[in-house]
Amino acid sequence: MDHYSFLRELADSWVLILLVLFFVGTIAFAWRPGSRPMHRDAAESIFRNEKSPAREGQEEVE
Structure with a gap:
């Protein structure tokens, strides 16, 4: 069995x-x-600092 046939059979199965x-x-x-x-946290992460930019070391503005 040549190299190509072996790899083709391996990929097919x-x-x-x-x-x-x-x-x-x-x-x-x-x-x-x-x-x-x-998933909700990841989806809403771009809106966390919508009203004001985050200060250094601050994650969320409420």
């Missing part, structure tokens, strides 16, 4: 299975219970 499992794992990680606060 095991690598495809690994990539599908990685994709499913990524989706499961994003939709897992308890991740909503983390």
Whole structure:
């Protein structure tokens, strides 16, 4: 079996299975219970200092 055929067979079987499992794992990680606060914080982070710029060492202005 030449090198190209081996790599082609590997990509068509095991690598495809690994990539599908990685994709499913990524989706499961994003939709897992308890991740909503983390996603909400990331989505709203650009609006934290909307009224005034943050001072050094200050994370949020309320």
